[in-house]
Amino acid sequence: MQIATWNVNSIRTRIDQVLIWLKEVDPDLLCLQETKVDDPIFPLERFKSHGYHVSIHGQKSYNGVALISRHELNDIRLGFIGELPLDQEANDLGEQKRVISALVDNIRVVNLYVPNGSSLVSEKYSYKLKWLQCLERYLAAQAKRKEPLCLVGDFNIALEDRDIHNPKKLTGGIMASIPEREMLQKALGSLQDVFRVFEQESGHWSWWDYRSGAWNRDSGWRIDHIYLCDELLKRAKSCEIHKNQRGNIQPSDHAPVVVDINWTEEESPEEDEDNIF
């Protein structure tokens, strides 16, 4: 079971290279962020014509998340609503389309586009912290469901200094400040960053700024993550950043991240019930 996450920075601009990458890698599920398109004009058919199930939660110009799946998408949940009890704050935060979730092969996949925050003195930073607090409540509610959980997305936070090319300069600033790191860590609870199961070294990035020749200098950040519950973590076979996609012509500023999990239909509870004959 391969699950991928990719901030594509506009699906309409990136659709051709996403389809080429899908053909090469053929993951079971691709979680997209920053689709930047309103639902009625999302290029649904480009995916459906290749046999994918698609679920979208988009908006005009900004944000937007989507699930592109080889398997059926069940119990789809849009925004924080659907997991939390009726809640004004979650409702308000839902104006920005940043959360989509579904059951895929009996795995609960949650796809996030965490706010960037802009700078530590910005109102957007306060919004980011508020959003992370809501995420904590969302994940606490999700945990009670006892579903195997895979949490992916663009977190816009480098949790540790080894996730940044220049920690001396950047730690403490936006995407690497203590409050956002602590709040994300708290929200994650017992979920584990699967990339770090396989790789301890610094120097592995998922995002390179378009500006200042960041790609050519390999000045990146690792801000696109995949977190797994214990049950899935012990079945994880690999977690790779597909860095080559950042070298495409007219690339996204993010590269895809892919986890491979030992997960067959026979092992999932509902399928066991189906196999009684």
Added chain:
DNA sequence: ATGGCAGCGTCACGCTGA
């Protein structure tokens, strides 16, 4: 390297992202 680059909406340039 506190600039720069890319996409969007709208059609000249401001806003936003990270």
